[in-house]
Amino acid sequence: MKNDGKIYSISGPVVIATDLDGKMFDVVRVGNLGLVGEVIKIVGNRFTIQVYEDTSGLKPGEPVISTGKPLSVELGPGLLKSIYDGIQRPLDIIQSETGDFIVRGASAPPLDEKKEWDFQPVLKDGDEVEEGYILGTVKETDIITHKIMVPYKVNGVIKTIKAGKFKVSDTVCTIQSENKAVEVKLKQIWPVRQARKVFLKFAPEIPLITGQRVIDSFFPVAKGGTVAVPGPFGSGKTVIQHQLSKWSDADITVYVGCGERGNEMTEILTTFPELQDPKSGKPLMEKTILIANTSNMPVAAREASIYTGVTIAEYYRDMGYDVALMADSTSRWAEALREISGRLEEMPGEEGYPAYLGRRISEFYERSGNAQIIPQDKRTGSITLIGAVSPPGGDLSDPVVQNTLRVTRVFWALDASLASRRHFPSINWLNSYSLYLDSLSGWFKSNINPEWPQMHALMMGILQKESELQEIVQLVGYDSLPEKQKNVLDIAKIIREDFLQQNAFDDTDTYCSINKQYEMLMIIKTLNEMQEKSIDAGLKVTQTATLPVRMKISRMKEIKEEDFNKFYNDVIKEINNEYNNIMESVESV
Amino acid sequence: MSDIIYKSISQINGPLLFVDNVKNASYNEIVNVILDNGERVKGQVLETRNGVAVVQVFGSTTSMSPDSTGVSFTGDTFKLPVSDDMLGRIFNGFGEPIDKGPKIYSREKVDITGAAINPYSREEPSEFIETGISTIDGMNTLVMGQKLPIFSGAGLSHNRLATQIAGQAKTLNGNEKFGVVFGAIGITSEEANYFMKQFENSGALSESVIFLNLASDPSMDRIILPRVALTTAEYMAYEKDMNMLVILTDMTNYCEALREISSSREEIPGRRGYPGYMYTDLSTIYERAGKIKGRKGSITQIPILTMPGDDITNPVPDLTGYITEGQITLSRDLNRKNIYPEVDVLSSLSRLMNQGIGADHTREDHRGLADQLYASYAKGKDARALSEIVGEEALSDSDKKYLQFAEDFENKYVNQENTDRSITETLNLGWDMLSILPKEEMKKVKSAHIQKYGKWEN
Numbered sequence A: 001m002k003n004d005g006k007i008y009s010i011s012g013p014v015v016i017a018t019d020l021d022g023k024m025f026d027v028v029r030v031g032n033l034g035l036v037g038e039v040i041k042i043v044g045n046r047f048t049i050q051v052y053e054d055t056s057g058l059k060p061g062e063p064v065i066s067t068g069k070p071l072s073v074e075l076g077p078g079l080l081k082s083i084y085d086g087i088q089r090p091l092d093i094i095q096s097e098t099g100d101f102i103v104r105g106a107s108a109p110p111l112d113e114k115k116e117w118d119f120q121p122v123l124k125d126g127d128e129v130e131e132g133y134i135l136g137t138v139k140e141t142d143i144i145t146h147k148i149m150v151p152y153k154v155n156g157v158i159k160t161i162k163a164g165k166f167k168v169s170d171t172v173c174t175i176q177s178e179n180k181a182v183e184v185k186l187k188q189i190w191p192v193r194q195a196r197k198v199f200l201k202f203a204p205e206i207p208l209i210t211g212q213r214v215i216d217s218f219f220p221v222a223k224g225g226t227v228a229v230p231g232p233f234g235s236g237k238t239v240i241q242h243q244l245s246k247w248s249d250a251d252i253t254v255y256v257g258c259g260e261r262g263n264e265m266t267e268i269l270t271t272f273p274e275l276q277d278p279k280s281g282k283p284l285m286e287k288t289i290l291i292a293n294t295s296n297m298p299v300a301a302r303e304a305s306i307y308t309g310v311t312i313a314e315y316y317r318d319m320g321y322d323v324a325l326m327a328d329s330t331s332r333w334a335e336a337l338r339e340i341s342g343r344l345e346e347m348p349g350e351e352g353y354p355a356y357l358g359r360r361i362s363e364f365y366e367r368s369g370n371a372q373i374i375p376q377d378k379r380t381g382s383i384t385l386i387g388a389v390s391p392p393g394g395d396l397s398d399p400v401v402q403n404t405l406r407v408t409r410v411f412w413a414l415d416a417s418l419a420s421r422r423h424f425p426s427i428n429w430l431n432s433y434s435l436y437l438d439s440l441s442g443w444f445k446s447n448i449n450p451e452w453p454q455m456h457a458l459m460m461g462i463l464q465k466e467s468e469l470q471e472i473v474q475l476v477g478y479d480s481l482p483e484k485q486k487n488v489l490d491i492a493k494i495i496r497e498d499f500l501q502q503n504a505f506d507d508t509d510t511y512c513s514i515n516k517q518y519e520m521l522m523i524i525k526t527l528n529e530m531q532e533k534s535i536d537a538g539l540k541v542t543q544t545a546t547l548p549v550r551m552k553i554s555r556m557k558e559i560k561e562e563d564f565n566k567f568y569n570d571v572i573k574e575i576n577n578e579y580n581n582i583m584e585s586v587e588s589v
Numbered sequence B: 001m002s003d004i005i006y007k008s009i010s011q012i013n014g015p016l017l018f019v020d021n022v023k024n025a026s027y028n029e030i031v032n033v034i035l036d037n038g039e040r041v042k043g044q045v046l047e048t049r050n051g052v053a054v055v056q057v058f059g060s061t062t063s064m065s066p067d068s069t070g071v072s073f074t075g076d077t078f079k080l081p082v083s084d085d086m087l088g089r090i091f092n093g094f095g096e097p098i099d100k101g102p103k104i105y106s107r108e109k110v111d112i113t114g115a116a117i118n119p120y121s122r123e124e125p126s127e128f129i130e131t132g133i134s135t136i137d138g139m140n141t142l143v144m145g146q147k148l149p150i151f152s153g154a155g156l157s158h159n160r161l162a163t164q165i166a167g168q169a170k171t172l173n174g175n176e177k178f179g180v181v182f183g184a185i186g187i188t189s190e191e192a193n194y195f196m197k198q199f200e201n202s203g204a205l206s207e208s209v210i211f212l213n214l215a216s217d218p219s220m221d222r223i224i225l226p227r228v229a230l231t232t233a234e235y236m237a238y239e240k241d242m243n244m245l246v247i248l249t250d251m252t253n254y255c256e257a258l259r260e261i262s263s264s265r266e267e268i269p270g271r272r273g274y275p276g277y278m279y280t281d282l283s284t285i286y287e288r289a290g291k292i293k294g295r296k297g298s299i300t301q302i303p304i305l306t307m308p309g310d311d312i313t314n315p316v317p318d319l320t321g322y323i324t325e326g327q328i329t330l331s332r333d334l335n336r337k338n339i340y341p342e343v344d345v346l347s348s349l350s351r352l353m354n355q356g357i358g359a360d361h362t363r364e365d366h367r368g369l370a371d372q373l374y375a376s377y378a379k380g381k382d383a384r385a386l387s388e389i390v391g392e393e394a395l396s397d398s399d400k401k402y403l404q405f406a407e408d409f410e411n412k413y414v415n416q417e418n419t420d421r422s423i424t425e426t427l428n429l430g431w432d433m434l435s436i437l438p439k440e441e442m443k444k445v446k447s448a449h450i451q452k453y454g455k456w457e458n
């Protein structure tokens, strides 16, 4: 029997214990209630512990016991469709056992230990295997086939492997390595603070298609890429992350509600089972894992939630899936770090954040990427990381924003003034950027249209021109602009209102296929060309503004996907006809 | 519970006492501080180290001294006796009656910290609450179980608006009435009297529980008050099946009390001196709003805060906005124009609006109509700003129309004095307002709804 440690002091989530038989980052049980905690600092006989539950009522002298293991997650079939707290406690099970309010010291196994899964081997007795090899599969949900992999650092020959029904803790395969036999179960354990190893990472070149026009057509993100979404409260960070969880073409979505609202998690839980995954037509929950550590849940578990989420994401990536992870909000995670750091009386850096904030942020985003998992087969998978950032007062000089922008490659700048005039998504087209444009243009050229880069440049050019012209209008008034410039303003308005704005809550508009997006842009481009031509022919913008086809264009979002091709062909014809007619009529005068 | 009185205070600093030689004070436990004149004050353990307990005193440390003052530890966290006898009564920040009525006796004592609702247990709030205020019902709809604060400024009409909402709020089916929990945090006695009188007039008093901490009362009690108020509301909602409306005013005073404690603990200050954990602290208040699956009652919160210097980026409104499900922002400009309620719709928002409106709740055209009013008013305000630079004559015809729209919208839609407008009246009024604008520009509303509800000539 090991000696119990004893509580020496308690301050909020930070407890100091003495005489603990423990190591750095060991998970410990604190006090008579057995609250879960983690050793984060050791000085002499003083063990500093961050506790993942409310510490009210704890007393000095109560026992502290080390489990001897680091904070880990269980990985195996049954992760999908689950909702966990920051340290992977299943909230649905906890609710059925302890009620509607979260009680302290509650615990339940993350994976259902009783459920039987159908295991199908893909290898056989006598096969030689190395770490990361796929041994067999389990149909986890209607959409996702779970791959059971050889654990890390295990190499050898399969002694036994058999098909059948197994529980997560049952052995499905025995591997004989040099000096011992290793039993492989359906589930594995992995420490969350350690990235799972892959053979190699390679540059992204395929976009994550999201069905959101301003993203796919203007500021696309690559599968395996990183995105920062900063914005003040109410600017639309959560709605964007919900939209991506619903409509992106990732195979798996991990949604981490990190220090945000309870009702936002409820919204996912109520809507996702009823929504269909656009790729498979099956309920969205079948590809989704939720981590919910809301703002009023303990801060230390909030700090851990991000790692729990990304470790699960890595596990599915290793199976060869494209995973998208949403973290809402990384600022709340950083604040949890700050709070704990403050209690440790560490030397504060900027805004009271610990000096290691930047390193922790970049370590997190480093866990994204496209990867070939093992050298022996061509299996690849990816993790796209999309992090919301909530800077105080929306001020982008905030250290969390700045440290995030240093490591992320896409920046969707959410703009309060756009949000307040209900221009959604409120992604500011002048400040935002995607550094993936070049590497993705090959994909867009061969899958959408060879002219895709030119189209992108044309549209961005018009929007930039608009902002310059608006300054001139402020000085001299609209009427004194030449007609060609009035045309730029006119077309820019169409881009903004009829293309960039997209209502997440409209049944049709909530998702827009990449093909429809391109056709919408083609319509705007054609309109622009014809309107310029008509100006050359002596017409004014006001004269063409009332042409019937313009009304149709302003409603193009409402046209359903299946009707859009026909609509597109009609509209292009009508633009040509109507503008040619009106030009002829002035020429004939 | 121990009867030992520790006479070992080593240091007094602001509201904090450092008590030595305490073997095992527990974290967050409640203590009684006993002055030499026999007076007793409550306190709470903020930090406990082998031998030393840091105690935060509620009330004031005036006339305490290390030699003469004693501390006894209760061994328990703050528990409030709750019962439905509390309805119609007035209490201080600790839940002790101050209306000369009898003490509240109850076997049920509840920890005021309140455990977090399991996110899996929550039910998505979706029941429309008709407040009778157009800018809220029409454009920033409140639903049952939402937390929707009022962002105000000194001298604006937040008190009047809050009492009007409390008096008029009802659901569409069955006109269900709300129980009200009113928590006054550091407000003036004049303001408090105003509230009491309004509640009395509207008959809401008998269905209300009132907690008062006035400007002249100890500021440390303000930390406890909202938690006591919410514990009471939770009891009424989840044990007594009532729909509760919780009004907390003024949260700015709460945050200042928090700042005071933080600075006397010599913590590293965050923005404008508020502690770095204020977001988390506020969330343990605001997140107590909601609905729970399978339970009849609900808690809807309307916290009120005055923005120091009318600055929405101040940490108090900023962190609140990051937690609550939207905000109703009042405007000094509109107030100067004598418009009541002076709601600035462009900086207001209800995030749960979509769940509570539409054909199943209010009317099919509600969403589109609200979006159109927003967009048009934003354009109207742009036109107004432009006309201030270049003059009204230099505006384009279209801008002139939007300018007129903004004027009408403020005077007729926003402005409504004490009238209680039904949701149908509000929606129809919205279409009236739009009718001076060109029909072709109504891109946010469905064509079919223009046909059905629009007020254009043809």
Ligand SMILES: Nc1ncnc2c1ncn2[C@@H]1O[C@H](COP(=O)(O)OP(=O)(O)OP(=O)(O)O)[C@@H](O)[C@H]1O
Pocket (backbone or CB within 6 Å): A231, A232, A233, A234, A235, A236, A237, A238, A239, A240, A260, A390, A424, A425, A426, A502, A503, A504, A505, B321, B322, B323, B349, B350, B351, B352
């Ligand atoms: N694409 C969209 N379509 C329609 N409405 C939107 C869209 N995006 C945002 N909104 C509106 O803006 C509101 C606020 O959005 P959201 O909750 O995503 O903000 P947020 O940036 O996450 O704020 P916070 O930081 O406080 O969490 C939503 O409730 C919704 O009304």
Ligand SMILES: [Mg+2]
Pocket (backbone or CB within 6 Å): A237, A238, A239, A260, A328
């Ligand atoms: Mg959000």
